[in-house]
């Protein structure tokens with residue numbers, strides 16, 4: 264359970280890795296700063312190592328190479344073949360400062376996958392050996408389509424084939440909100456299979472918040488949560504993997520695998536052990552920083568098919584001294600699991616959501632860990648929460664970091680102990696910050712009078728599927744499935760828009776909630792189900808419960824290009840719950856359309 268085995272050597276290597284990252288990036292720091300940064304980098308690397316993470320190491324040319332490949336590993340005693348960046352679960356932690364050029368080379372070392380039986384419907388999972396990269400939440404050039412930043416509606420999505428690579432130079436804006444972001448694949452049709460077998464990692468953007476004395480003094484511990492979905496290998500009796508045959512679909516109701524027959528228009532039962540799933544898995548592990556903390560298996564009772572059988576495993580232990588303040592950065596990198604989070608017996612000093620810190624910590628009272636509801640902070644898939652915890656003054660106790668049980672999705676999600684805080688040792692009364700430097704990029708906040716356009720997007724599901732019979736279930740945005748070559752939404756740099764994201768009731772395609780996520784620009788969450796949210800609640804993904812409307816506002820700040828928004832339940836996204844949008848350049852006074860547009 265601990266990472267102490269080779270910890271000393273690992274810490275040294277980790278510190279060296281962070282140093283390389285800094286030198287590999289173009290940054291105009293003063294020499295005095297360099298010494299200070301080196302000291303804080305070494306402390307940061309030691310913190311990473313203490314929770315089982317490692318920093319990314321750029322090559323001699325300054326590129327961070329993310330090599331995607333199969334990896335055989337053991338998860339809580341189970342032999343598993345996963346997909347991993349650089350052979351680690353999760354991928355290495357990338358650190359970058361505001362204003363730097365972040366250079367990532369994606370290398371595809373995945374083996375060939377046979378998609379010859381694919382019928383060409385892009386909302387049927389396919390080409391599981393092709394990949395690309397998304398730096399989630401970062402306000403950088405749109406990077407899903409080729410070439411980067413293209414506004415061409417017909418631009419194809421980047422698809423790196425086995426043996427190939429793709430270079431991503433990301434200029435991080437000088438005013439980029441400093442905080443926790445992450446990277447994962449986003450090739451439509453293979454996103455979930457790759458992400459739910461391990462391909463994800465954290466990105467930390469450094470900036471003014473890191474210089475707040477009370478924050479600088481705190482240990483900085485990222486907590487990367489992922490799920491790993493597995494089925495028995497078709498060829499190796501002792502191996503678990505997720506390599507569904509083309510068109511093979513796992514049926515949660517029934518616990519068997521079908522393949523759709525287009526002549527009879529019926530799914531045909533097979534003897535395959537695994538298939539693509541939009542529900543549960545034969546076996547699923549939930550990981551924190553690569554360590555399994557919870558296990559789920561398919562429920563064999565047909566009346567309880569939506570309730571996987573859960574087993575709590577030994578969670579990660581984090582030692583804190585009484586009165587110590589630690590900065591936690593938690594990522595819900597799960598493919599589909601909504602997580603209401605509670606830290607037992609402690610107030611949560613929430614600093615930031617999705618990388619956007621507030622002007623002061625939001626103090627969230629402690630609450631019972633055996634309840635339901637949204638917890639101290641609700642993390643939809645892809646959301647991040649950064650918070651301070653000040654350890655209880657009394658030593659000798661252990662406090663759980665929990666995901667509360669929730670039933671807002673197709674599958675029931677049981678309560679899980681993610682990690683434990685062990686309070687022990689000498690007391691230290693560390694201070695908490697009163698104020699935080701507000702990231703300027705999204706301020707001043709959008710005023711209602713500035714809104715140029717309002718749009719409404721309804722996320723819905725139909726079961727059994729009508730337009731996607733191969734998958735057997737339809738996931739739709741405004742009754743449409745994803746079209747790679749359509750641009751149904753066009754926006755402009757400088758414009759502020761208000762979007763109403765709707766999940767209907769059970770008579771209108773609402774069977775569960777969906778997390779809305781948009782690339783490039785953050786948005787301010789204005790209201791959820793008519794309940795106003797605190798001003799400055801800036802996020803890049805928001806949970807939209809069933810039968811609820813969420814109102815968001817955003818301004819297209821800088822970047823032009825073709826991009827996407829979608830549901831961040833990844834099996835929904837991969838099977839159609841996504842749309843493109845194109846950001847065009849700002850209108851100038853000389854533009855012949857400018858006059859009519861603004862009347």
Ligand SMILES: [Cu+2]
Pocket residue numbers: 776777778830831832835836840
């Ligand atoms: Cu969804």
